[in-house]
Amino acid sequence: WNLSKNTVEEMKSFSEPISSENSEYDFLAFMLDNQIYYVWDHTLYSADPDFSNEKIIRKDFDVLEALTDGEHIYYGVQSDIREGIETFYMTDPDFRSITPLGITAETGRVHVTENWIYYVKYDEISIGKNRVPGYEGDEIILEGSEIWRCRHDGEGHELVFRFDGELANTRPLHEIIVGDDIYTLYSYWNDDDQDDVLRDGDQFVSFVGDNFIIMKIHIPTGEVSYLDGIPD
8 A cells, every 4th residue: 555645556465374273363464674574374474575585484483463663573472371362572583583572461452662562461350240141251350451561672561551540440442652642442341339240331432433532641640631532
């Protein structure tokens, strides 16, 4: 997709891999050293931007996602906690050195910025008894109550923000980091009668159709504000 001309050109076609068991994760792409890196059928490839000079970098590359800072590759593999929870590693482009980063997070909740890796740390907290039709389990369990960050080499892990107090029943969704601010859609549960029982209609999400509210977290101070995207 050429953003200046707003034109789209197909570079390569991919057929469904016969051996794939995780088709939603089969194609991942990013640029590194003027090469396109992509995962297809559990194999990591590199190629020129026009997909010529294709090379196999690593076979049996079963990852949930792969990111780059322009120098290293960061990738998440399935953890033993449950499906979709990944453990993150860093490697150089030719995989001569692999470093565990001490990050356990849900897929899509790790973000590489210029100086940091931000991640929503995986945890489980019960917020009340479940009386919601169709919601599995005896309790409502929320995941990801803390946002953390570390350096690109996995050093210097530090807590950035914790959802507690008035935000104890709130969780971020689809967060992005821009400079010193985190922007995220969010959901929360509201136990109006304070009986620790959550019922149908007690959950709120900050986006419905074209209406949305974005939570903004200022990292240095922890100040929370909201951006109203509801049309007039």
